[in-house]
Amino acid sequence: xxxxxxxGMLSVFRPPLCFELAGKQFxxxxxDGYDRIANFKDRKTLSFGVVGEEKEFPxxxxxxxxxxxxxNFEDPTMEPRTGITLVVxxxxxxxxxxxGRIGTNPKxxxxxxxxxxxxxxxxxxxxxxxxxxxxxxxxxxxxxxxxYGYFDIAHVYATEHYYRIxxxxxxxxxxxxxxxxMRSSSKMSYVEPGDTYEDYFTPIKIRDRxxxxxxxxxxxxxxxxxGNSILVLMNLDxxxxxxxxxxxxxxxxxxxxxxxxxxxxVDATEIMSRKSSLFIR
Numbered sequence: 001x002x003x004x005x006x007x008g009m010l011s012v013f014r015p016p017l018c019f020e021l022a023g024k025q026f027x028x029x030x031x032d033g034y035d036r037i038a039n040f041k042d043r044k045t046l047s048f049g050v051v052g053e054e055k056e057f058p059x060x061x062x063x064x065x066x067x068x069x070x071x072n073f074e075d076p077t078m079e080p081r082t083g084i085t086l087v088v089x090x091x092x093x094x095x096x097x098x099x100g101r102i103g104t105n106p107k108x109x110x111x112x113x114x115x116x117x118x119x120x121x122x123x124x125x126x127x128x129x130x131x132x133x134x135x136x137x138x139x140x141x142x143x144x145x146x147x148y149g150y151f152d153i154a155h156v157y158a159t160e161h162y163y164r165i166x167x168x169x170x171x172x173x174x175x176x177x178x179x180x181x182m183r184s185s186s187k188m189s190y191v192e193p194g195d196t197y198e199d200y201f202t203p204i205k206i207r208d209r210x211x212x213x214x215x216x217x218x219x220x221x222x223x224x225x226x227g228n229s230i231l232v233l234m235n236l237d238x239x240x241x242x243x244x245x246x247x248x249x250x251x252x253x254x255x256x257x258x259x260x261x262x263x264x265x266v267d268a269t270e271i272m273s274r275k276s277s278l279f280i281r
Contacts, residue, residue: 009148009149009150009151010148010245010257010259010260010261011257011258011259011260012148012149012150012260013147013148013149013240013260013261013262014062014242014258014259014260015062015063015242015260017043017060017061017062018061018062018063018069019043019061020061020063020069021040021061021069021071021088022040022041022042022043023040023041023042024040025037025038025039025040026038026039026088026095026121026122027051027121027122028095028119028120028121028122029119029120029121029122029128030095030097030117030118030119031117031118031119031132032117034050035050035051036048036049036050036051036054037049037051037054038071038086038088039054040059040061041056044058044059045057045058045059046058046059046071046073048073048084048086055075055077057073057074057075057084058073059071059072059073060072060073060258062233062242062258062260063242064210064233064234064235064240064241064242065207065210065235065238066091067089067090067091068087068088068089068090068091068206068207068210068233069086069087069088069089069090070085070086070087070233070242070243071085071086071087071088072084072085072244072256072258073085074256079103080101080102080103080104081101081102081103081254082099082100082101083099083100083101083244083246083256084097084098084099084100085097085098085100085231085244086098087133087206087212087233088121089133089206089207090121091207092129092131092207093120093121093123093128093129094118094119094120094121094129094131094132094133094206095118095119095120095121096116096117096118096119096132096133096204096206096212097116097117097118097119098114098115098116098212098214098231099114099115099116099117100112100113100114100229100231100244100246100247100256101113101114101115102229102246102247102248102254108221108222108225110221110225110226110227110247110248111216111218111221111222111227112216112217112218112221112227112228112229112246112247112248113216113229114202114214114216114229114231116202116204116214118132118133118134119132120132133204133205133206133212134204134205135202135203135204135205136203136204136205136211137160137203138203138205138211139157139203139211139213140157140158140159140160141157141158141268141272142156142157142265142268143155143156143157143265143266143267143268143271144234144239144263144264144265144266145263145264145265145266146241146261146262146263147261147262147263147264148259148260148261150177153165154266154268154271155201155215156268156271156272157201157203158198158268158271158272160203161200161201161202162198162199162200162201163198163199163200163201163215164197164198164268164271164272165197197219198219199215199216199217199218199219199220200215200216200218201213201214201215201216202214206233209235209236209237210233210234210235210236210237211233211234211236212231212232212233212234213231213232213233213234214229214230214231215229215230215231215232216229217229217230217247226247226248226249227247227248228245228246228247228248228255229245229246229247230243230244230245230259231243231244231246232259232261234263236263239262239263239264239265240260240261240262240263241260241261241263242258242259242260243258243259243260244256244257244258244259245257245259
């Protein structure tokens with residue numbers, strides 16, 4: 001992992017690392033046509049890759065529900081830079097792999113991206129499930145305010161593909177509290193009080209009331225040159241999520257940091273009534 005300044009800001013409510021997968025090995029069949037093996041050698045080292053081409057990586061594992069794990073690591077040999085996240089569901093014996101990349105856009109190299117590959121885990125009897133995690137519209141029109149400790153931010157899942165956030169003066173004051181230098185820095189130059197910020201998001205249903213959500217800071221990266229992708233696994237029964245932030249900052253630093261937050265439902269009526277600031281709905 002490559003920490004940056006966001007580590008402390010986003011990790012206050014991250015749960016302790018989970019070591020329940022240590023010592024276990026899984027054969028995973030993915031829909032991209034490649035079978036992979038995930039061998040959790042111990043609490044810190046994971047061997048992962050296409051069968052016969054596995055490599056070892058340091059990893060972090062977080063648990064969001066019974067038998068449901070969020071595994072995050074990075075392959076330093078890949079170009080462009082790529083972070084890998086596995087959502088391993090031992091209850092349904094399904095797995096989703098998310099590939100976070102940065103540097104794929106030649107005009108805006110700071111723009112991040114996420115792609116997904118669905119799959120299943122081979123059972124002890126050699127069989128593999130034909131069901132998969134999948135894209136969903138169940139979050140459309142809903143809004144959750146996520147508290148990261150140092151700040152809170154409301155995500156409005158406006159459409160099937162786009163999310164919205166709005167920055168109130170009070171909300172920005174919380175971001176700036178203890179960090180007055182950010183008021184005049186370019187880090188927040190894309191944010192003004194009352195703005196409705198809209199960008200890409202991808203919702204995937206893992207289980208009932210548990211979703212994998214990918215958020216892309218495309219607008220930010222196009223405006224100030226850098227951005228992150230946020231990939232969270234949210235449990236709406238407990239209103240808690242775990243995840244990671246992957247990308248870059250304006251100072252040239254890189255990050256791939258695990259995080260956590262607690263959420264509360266909020267009324268999105270006012271934000272949803274505003275005209276789309278970027279995309280056509």
